[in-house]
Amino acid sequence: MAMDAFSKSLMQDKREIVIAPTIYKFSNFGDFAEEFKLGERDVVLTNEFIYKPFMEELGLKSQFVFQEKFGAGEPSEAMIETMYEAIPYESYDRVIAVGGGAIMDLCKLLGCKRPASVHELYFKREPVVHEKEVIAIPTTCGTGSEVTNISVAIVKDEKDGKLTGGETKLGLVSDDIIPNKVCLIPDLLKTLPYRPFASSAIDALIHATESFLSPHRKTTTSEMFSVKAMEMILEGFRRIGENGPDARLDYLDEYVTASLYAGVAFLKAGCATVHGMSFPLGGTYHVPHGESNYALFGKILEIYDEKNPDGEIMRFKELIARITGCEVKDAIPYLNGLLEKVLPLKPLHEYGFKEEDIKGFAESVEANQQRLITNSYITPWTKDLSERVYRECF
Ligand SMILES: NC(=O)c1ccc[n+]([C@@H]2O[C@H](COP(=O)([O-])OP(=O)(O)OC[C@H]3O[C@@H](n4cnc5c(N)ncnc54)[C@H](O)[C@@H]3O)[C@@H](O)[C@H]2O)c1
Ligand SMILES: [Fe+2]
Known part of the structure; x- marks a missing residue:
């Protein structure tokens, strides 16, 4: 389209x-x-x-x-x-x-x-x-x-x-x-329970990532906000991975600040495929926003990397490696593993998603989410690719 x-x-x-x-x-x-x-x-x-x-x-x-x-x-x-x-x-x-x-x-x-x-x-x-x-x-x-x-x-x-x-x-x-x-x-974040805390922090990380990879609209300044947000959030996730959920409590200032930085980044550079594809999921099955994004994020990154591993995603992998200390070649699985420690990933069917939604949702994305899909790292992001993501996350 x-x-x-x-x-x-x-x-x-x-x-x-x-x-x-x-x-x-x-x-x-x-x-x-x-x-x-x-x-x-x-x-x-x-x-x-x-x-x-x-x-x-x-x-x-x-x-x-x-x-x-x-x-x-x-x-x-x-x-x-x-x-x-x-x-x-x-x-x-x-x-x-x-x-x-x-x-x-x-x-x-x-x-x-x-x-x-x-x-x-x-x-x-x-x-x-x-x-x-x-x-x-x-x-x-x-x-x-x-x-x-x-x-x-x-x-x-x-x-x-x-x-x-x-x-x-x-x-x-x-x-x-x-x-x-x-x-x-x-x-004010002290009373936020762990699950909505974790899914919202992952949402912010996704904003920073989608902005970093946004091919047409990112700028040097939006990238700076993306990078800073990723550094702060991943440091927080490292602490949670090592010390458990309560490790968030003396790091709330950093989380709320990083999520603002990621917001500044995506206001300029735009969110992309993860958000576009999560919208029908959130709309139909009332999956909280951060969780519905998280359900698709890792798979979409894997497909980006499979289709064009040496483009901007190489700089993204280098960045993840620098922040976390992992190897560049392992950056995406390492990131997905770290997120799993913060919030275990659920397959889509556990949210009520049905097999027939694979086609229906892919069509809805094509028809209604162009403002997001046009910012995909892989362009054009096709209906077939959407179907593949929904199928492999099913
Ligand atoms: N406008 C945008 O740029 C933008 C971007 C992304 C998402 N959204 C929208 O934002 C919404 C998701 O936002 P969210 O992830 O912040 O979730 P949310 O606003 O639904 O809040 C998550 C849950 O945490 C509770 N909660 C919030 N703060 C609390 C606190 N301090 N103590 C105890 N409980 C607390 C809420 O009542 C809710 O049950 C969705 O509707 C999504 O579509 C908007
Ligand atoms: Fe979001």
Whole structure:
């Protein structure tokens, strides 16, 4: 399939790097609230289990809203509509997102003029109009959503303009939804349980990797952010491999900072095949974002290496070898082995994936995920290659 006009316009973007928000770091939520003078006209979207330990005792007057009120899991058309009803547009001037990627993606929409239809917004048939200040505070260390121009949601799938009856994940992309400010507060990650911690950190590593290998859009500056993020995350994974899950706890600042760096990298260079292929998996079987990426990552790297071992992936292998001390020729299996220690890999069928999905998902990727697939290290990334990945990960 030919490259769509949107992907083409991204390729022509001459900016070396995009870091739109001002970035702050605080040691706790109270210091942030004081600096930003949180008040009645602020809406804080978070989870109750983050509010209770970190915010309740501060007695702030802001409007605290809990994401779980709108339904479980990742943002969907229905969840966004419920959120719009629960938080009237006139009731706030500033939006504060305190949570994982899902909350940050929802808050990006709260900062924009309300569309007549969420579905039409995600299919780019309604414009994105940014109107209110958004402050993003990540409490996972994965998505980088705090610095990106993307808001991801599970939407009703379309093919040739008609609803297919299924669902898929789509990214709404616009520089107008990049948060205005980012506050890193590593303290907030202390309560993040190990599994979502690990899958979000692997997601950040995948952002850094896909950006590093992105053939058309990477720049020298985006590469610098990718490399730094990989160094920090792989050092953290080495510690977990040696000392177990609790080794993350005195390294949370590095994880949350590295995930921001990886976000900066992929905002410029783009995510690619791993994300494109994981979207139908996440959309259909509600596999958490980091886990669905992880399920495909190792296999896609192996295929990249098989098809073109001496291109940019050679520099990637050299980088992994330098950071971890393994041999260059073993870099990909070594990396996959290290990740296995952080989070054991599951085959796709354990998430509910069925044999007939191999073809169906490959078609959905071809039809809906061109903005990601065009950044593949192997171009063109064909439907046959997608089928092969799904089959070999089955
Ligand atoms: N906009 C982007 O650039 C971008 C990029 C990648 C992914 N995403 C989206 O982000 C979402 C995934 O984000 P995520 O991996 O951060 O997962 P998440 O937001 O779903 O959070 C993971 C889980 O951890 C819990 N949690 C988060 N912080 C916690 C804390 N401090 N203490 C206790 N529990 C905590 C959440 O409630 C949730 O159950 C997906 O919806 C994905 O599509 C967006
Ligand atoms: Fe991601």
